[in-house]
Amino acid sequence: MHFVPSTTIIMIVAFILLYVFLNKYAFGPLFGIMEKRRELIQEQITTAEQSRTEAEQFLAEQKAALDQARKDAYEIIEQSKTTSTKQANEIVNTAKAEATRLKEDAVKDIESEKNKAIATLRGEVGELSVKIASKIIEKQVDSKSQEQLVNQYLKEVGGRP
């Protein structure tokens, strides 16, 4: 074992120079890059977390919107169903009422025509009877039998509806 003191000094100087060199040109920059990468990764994690939360929120919103739309559609269908049923009923009722009215009108018309016909007939029959009566009277004036005759005719004519 031999000890050369100059080697010790040279070693110290060499080590310090090496440290300065590595600090400046090798590990220093590497350290900076590592720090940057750490920041980048941190940032990416934060961003990913954020977008995940956003996506979840969007999903929830979409789900709610979909549910709302479904509900709305159901309501609209229900509503239109009710409306159509109501309308159908209305139409049927109107038609029924119309038919009834028409029938009643017809019946009334028939009645009035019948009454008119009866009245006319009655007038004519009266006239006719007077004529017949006058003719008979011309032949034989017997008021009693004449009246009886008239009534008999009238009965015969009026009793026939």
Add this chain to the structure above:
Amino acid sequence: MHLFPVVEFGGIGFDISSILAIVVSCIVVMVLARVAVSNLSVHNPSKVQNFMEWVIDFVHSTIASTMPLQKAKKFVILATTLIVFIFVSNLLGLPLGFVTEVDHDHHGPVTFMGQELLSAEEVDEAHANNEHLAFAWFKSPTADIAATAGLALVVFFLIHFLGITQNTKHYFKHYLEPFPVMLPLNLLKTITKPTTLALRLYANIFAGEVLIATILMLGWIGIPLLAVWQGFSIFVGAIQAFLFTILTFVYISESIVHEDH
């Protein structure tokens, strides 16, 4: 064993092999680190970048196990430099050896670049004792006690500088704890900590290289043994680099972190 070429300039001895090894280690670490971070990207990291980030994270978690997290951050680059430099240094002596032998019939001084490595008398004496004279020109810088002492001195300086500046009150009080009587022991501890750091690293790596040199003497029979030992040396190199680093930060943490007892 091999001798190490020591030349003198202006009365100061320089161990060429150690200096060469330190310089080569530094250059290898610089080039590796530079290449590894040449293509940094925030969005699309390359495999090398991933590996480097893993190294940094590993070092960071290692330091963080010795001190609070927010304090550990400042030391990550220092710790990474330490661990990578020591690891590369430990491995450097494994694959390469560059040995020059002094012939038996060589007489007179051995010289290198006009400088005397061995005097004529030393050569003659060695020949007389039938010693094998050889110079190793390349080795792990950490296989030299003087080099590991340099690293340990850096650590020693860091421990006390950081302790004094960041934890002033408790740093000085610490020497008198748990009892003022312990002062000599505490002072001794400040010496033994870096000494053990330097010695442990040096001894492990040096022993590994000695064993490699010894196995090489076996010739071709030693090849499987050499393979096994080289593999184990890589393991030892990694363990020692890790140990040096974590102990450094345990010591630093002891001096800068004050815990309420």
